[in-house]
Amino acid sequence: MDRRQLGKDRSHLMIPYGRQDIQQADIDAVLEVLQSDFLTQGPVVPRFESAVADKVGARHALAVNSATSALHIACLALGLGKGDWLWTSPITFVASANCGLYCGAKVDFVDIDPRTYNLCPQALAAKLEQAERAGRLPKVVVAVHLCGQPCDMQAIHALSQRYGFHIIEDASHAIGGKYQGDYIGNGRYSDITVFSFHPVKIITTAEGGMALTNDDALARRMDLLRSHGVTRDPALMTHEADGPWYYQQIELGYNYRMTELQAALGLSQLERLDDYVARRHALAKRYDQALVEFPVVTPWQHPDSSSAWHLYVVRLKLEDINLTRRQVFDYLRSKGVGVNVHYIPIHTQPYYARLEFYSENYPNSLNYYSSAISVPLHPSLSCQQQDIVVESLKYIVR
Secondary structure, X not given: OOHHHOOOOOOOOOEEOOOOOOOHHHHHHHHHHHOXXXXXXXXXXXXXXXXXXXXXXXXXXXXXXXXXXXXXXXXXXXXXXXXXXXEEOOOOOOHHHHHHHHOOOEEEEOOEOOXXXXXXXXXXXXXXHHHHHHOOOOOEEEEEOHHHOOOOHHHHHHHHHHHOOEEEEEOOOOOOOEEOXXXXXXXXXXXXXXXXXXXXXXXXXXXXXXXXXXXXXXXHHHHHHOEXXXXXXXXXXXXXXOOOOOOEEOXXXXXXXXXXXXXXXXXXXXXXXXXXXXXXXXXXXXXXXXXXXXXXXXXXXXXXXXXOOXXXXXXXXXXXXXXXXXXXXXXXXXXXXXXXXXXXXHHHOHHHHXXXXXXXXXXXXXXXXXXXXXXOOOOOOXXXXXXXXXXXXXXXXX
């Protein structure tokens, strides 16, 4: 193949790596809210929260306008602040780390497991041992369930019991997935779990997120923080209310609320959650079977997990195919295959590089990034489209 021809043909329609699935029931649900008395702060958001909490087995669920907002109020509710440390994985979207900086805390990273690409418990244990000697243990560890596969939460939780840190599960990719047979989000091994409802995620509210917890005090704090720190609850006020109109701001909060329109869409989508995840599993299995002889590494799944399969990431065996990742990427895009890369290691981003992180501390993360490429996976992906993806990949890597 003439390498100069890679990326030249752009006549095909793009098959996206991920996309929302909007059906008539979703449209009807949103229209019903549009024709109601409340577009925000009405009854639908609480219904959505209760439905998600019931689905995953959590005590409390608080809907917000993005998973980033959920991460922020989760950190604040756990008391993260100036002088504290937040640790997370380098292989995630920047929001998983930025939430610590928003609180005035410092951020550090723990290298990934080379098979699951999630935060590695062994690397975490070694880093914690060093941090204890140096007097800089983390207050919060954000465990990111990359691609929808849960981290080894039992091992991470055991370390939290020994070293005294809080755990946030960044399950932005993982609603509908399971760990040890139970739905992710039940809070068995963490303080707070965060879901994302961005359009490319498992279910969508257009933009939106949710924080779930079994702790009553954390739920009350996050409820305040998402809405300006304002309360109408007499039990929380500093003195008796002046009248039925009265409210008090008792925290410095934010305007992170979810609208009724978003919640209506989410409620409708939630009814199809298990179907969506089942379809993603079927497509992932087809990829596994179709790519078995290819010079790529397909995703390994831990036996304790059942991924929500937000992403299907293959790792190119670049030494075998004699091409760069960029050449493969450009060729697939030219053939209408909307591949992407998830994620650029956070510590290499210019903002974080100025904080003096050293890449040699995260060899597995860099090795992963050098060869990772996400191929299309979403419930609307047809088998015919998936075959186009496979044949295009087969052509370029062979």
